[in-house]
Structure formats: C-alpha cells, structure tokens
Amino acid sequence: MVHGAWADGSSWNQVIAPLQAGSLDVIAAPLPLTSLSEDVTALEHAIERTQGPVVLAAHAYAGAVISATRNERVKSLVYVSALAPDEGETVADVFYREPPHPEAPQLVPDEHGLIWMPADGFASAFAQHASPKQNALFAATQRPIAVACIQEGVQRPAWKEKPSWFLIAEEDRMINPATQQFMAERMxxxxHSEKVDHMPLVTAPELVVEIILEAMGPARP
Structure with a gap:
C-alpha cells in the first residue's frame, strides 16, 4: 500500500485489516514526500522487506511512485483515484490536465516549497463522504508534499509492461474524473468506475479490497 499527499500509511488501515484477515502479508510503504525520486527509493526499500510476488496499490500522487518501480517481483499495479504520468510527463502535467472542481482547494507552496492542504479542504474535496471526525483527523495529521514531487519528469512507467487496475472515483473533487478516465484508458x-470520492480507501474500503484481490491473480504462483 502506497499513500498519497497529505496522508501517511494509516490512510490504508481500513483496507489493510480485511486483507490481513485473509492471511495476506500487507505493509504500507512510508514516503517522505520530498521528491519523486526519493519517494521511489523509499518504495524500493519497502519492497526489499517483502518476499515473493508483490501487488502494489497506490492512492493519488503515489500512482506516479508505483509506476517507477523496476522490481521484477512486482506483478500487478492498482491505481486508486491515482495519477499516472506517461514517460516525460510530470505529476503536475496530469493533475492540471482538466479544470479543477469548484470545491477544490487552492494549493499554494509555502516559503519552504511545501504544499499543505487547507484545513477546510479535507471536508470540501479530499474526502467529502467521510465523517466530520475523520476529516478533522486528516487535517490534524496531514503531511505536506514538496513541490519537487510534482515537477520531476517520469521515466518509462511500469504500467506499460505490468497488468494494471484502476478505480476511477466519479465524485473525486481533487483529481478530475475525466483525467482518471484518460489515464486508465491510456494504460x-x-x-472500475464508482460513485466514490477521492478517498475510497477510507470511505469505500470494500471496493478497494475487491480490486486488490482481483489484481492478485497475476501474482499468484
């Protein structure tokens, strides 16, 4: 499991628990969110802690991170309302491909080059289907993403060779659903297209679990 911006590995908790209940080995890769290259390195270090075939599941920004893996043990890729730049593109290129939703927050880097989510952005766009308590926790525990993460061009993505699954969030207010449809078809x-918000791993975890289990087919011996 690979988390996106403004989150950490705990954002996958409601997906991890049922997978573990099915006797699967699951870990959440901690990303520093400092640059795309450094995040890819962090993912590779997490993969090194595993054995056997691997399925990578990414949310949002992390789609670019799992696309950069070169590990031969990775058999399938799962994109959950994610970003998947093609070779030579940046995360910003695909994120800003379509006009933003009217409820989308304004994302402006601070003097340190870090982009923070405005506190009200969680309830209005990040996870509008989550409870007020959940969104308050998102705001309190958010981790910023560095501008460098979204400005680095990607190399040939792994989805050109590895089987991929994509959950399009039809009610996503962060990543335009039309952009998700474009990327999913391109790869x-x-x-799977569902009426979920940007954070289905929290607001509709059963759907995410179902897709990950489906993606395990190529990873089984």
Missing part, C-alpha cells in the same frame, strides 16, 4: 488498465 490499458482493468477499469
């Missing part, structure tokens, strides 16, 4: 992914 030739197995597409």
């Amino acid at each position: 030739g992914a197995k597409i």
